[in-house]
Amino acid sequence: MFHLLLAACLANDPAICAERLLPAADAPDQQDCQRKAEPIARDWLARHPDLKGGEARCVATSELPALTVTEIADEVYFHQGAVEQLSHRNQGRIANTAFIVGDTVAVIDAGSSRAEAEALYAAIREVTDKPVSHLILTHMHPDHIMGAEVFSEAGATIVASARLPEGVARRVDDWMMSIPRQIGAQAFLGTHIASIDQKIDAPMTISLGSTELMVTPVPKAHTDNDLLIHDSDSATLFTGDLVFRGLTPSLEGSLKGWLDWIAAGPPMPDIALVVPGHGPVAATWEEAVAPEWQYLxxxxxxxxxxxxxxxxxxxxxxxxxxxxxxxxxxxxxxxxxxxxxxxxxxxxxxxx
Ligand SMILES: [Zn+2]
Known part of the structure; x- marks a missing residue:
């Protein structure tokens, strides 16, 4: 597959530039990609008035900068973020992200910037050409959601808790100011918040054809908009920041609610692997939650x-x-x- 890279600089600071990946121009061959490049770049820049566009080029998947991912279960891929707070050194790449390949691809969380989500998208394209049908956001925190627009442009339905948009709306102006200072303006270049296509307020199933994801909203705990995702095929449970490992848990929802959620025990009978929001994958529910429970x-x-x-x-x-x-x-x-x-x-x- 070939992909369009567009050089872009901040309109108000032309010294800060980077190449942005525009997945709308993806094509099976280079000529096809080149043909689509001009109108797609023009349209994209019109929606990103904070940027000035430069040269556009089409490159093969292997030339894209990609996140390192590990296949943790059959057709389940995982990228572990740095176990740190946002910094220039880690470019904001601190949250865990993952994707599940069925007949289509579902992505879990999008990272703190457009650049991080592009690198996740490149990692997906190294594995498969199948369409990315869904991006599921585990909760509202910026290290998990700010890259979502890349997947929206790739054609994915953006799925989140019905309570997420309100939480984001109250904070996004602050984040757009503070995150570039924390991770660097170049690392954040071109990052815009995406809107949510599918709002979840009751358990629901997302079909990827060969496997199904059960998405379950949780009462106020880490935040008021936490979702659990369970992949039926691999019995992998994705907890978002309901589970922290290694990075100190951060409380923004309800301490009592969070403790109650842990005390209630495994939310599904069938769990072969637990993917936390931060830190390494755990083999069992107990291994995943025990240190966090003690802390809380x-x-x-x-x-x-x-x-x-x-x-x-x-x-x-x-x-x-x-x-x-x-x-x-x-x-x-x-x-x-x-x-x-x-x-x-x-x-x-x-x-x-
Ligand atoms: Zn969080």
């Missing part, structure tokens, strides 16, 4: 202590971080994320 229980207990001691929030945050220290082993970015969690948990437990 400790967060609840230490926050209760601070609340019952009538500490003001300003003193409670460092006190909770210090009481949590014995639980810090094995968690990246422990202090900063725990301080943020302490503030969220404090306001929730105060109201208990």
């Amino acid at each position: 229980e400790a967060l609840r207990d230490t926050t209760r202590k601070a609340v019952s001691g009538n500490m003001p929030l300003s003193r409670a945050i460092p006190a909770i971080v210090s009481m949590m220290k014995p639980f810090s082993e094995g968690w990246a970015d422990f202090d900063a994320t725990t301080a943020h969690n302490a503030s969220t948990a404090f306001s929730q437990i105060e109201w208990e």
Whole structure:
């Protein structure tokens, strides 16, 4: 397959440039791709007025920069993000992403930038030419969703919780300012938020022909718009950030809801593999959730202590971080994320 790469620079800072992949021009041969290049590039630039376009060229799949993926089960491919917070060094590539190949391809999460999603798309095209029919967003956080537009342009239906659009709308202006500062303007170049085509408010099945994905919304836990995805063929469970491994869990939904979700046990009887939102794949449900459960229980207990001691929030945050220290082993970015969690948990437990 051949793919269109368009050189583009920021309209307000012509020193910041990168080549963007426009999947709408994908073609079986180079001439075909070249024929489509001009109108597709013109149309795309009209929808990206923050950019000025340059030269366009068509290249073979093997020439595209691609994410490294591992086949973790038959026809299930996984890319593990860096177990870190967003930085210039990791270019924002911190969230896990995956894709499942049936008669069509479903992608799970799209990364923090258009460039990351393009590299994921290239990894898919190294494996298969089958159409990408679905992109499922596990939840609203920008490290998981900002690349979605690439898959929309590739023809995929964008699937997310019915509560996601509202959460994104409240935050997206901040993200468009803050993420380029965190990962670099070049790494973020051309990133625009995509709209959701299919909103999920009850369990539903997505058919890929040879396999089926069960998509289940979860009550408020990590956020208020978390989805679980279960692949029937491989019995792989994709949890998004309902499960963190290695990177300190970050709380934005409900601490009680998250603990209740874990305490309820495996959400499906048939789980052969658990793919978390951050960190390595786990072989069992228990292996996946045990460290996170310990962390969240400790967060609840230490926050209760601070609340019952009538500490003001300003003193409670460092006190909770210090009481949590014995639980810090094995968690990246422990202090900063725990301080943020302490503030969220404090306001929730105060109201208990
Ligand atoms: Zn998240």
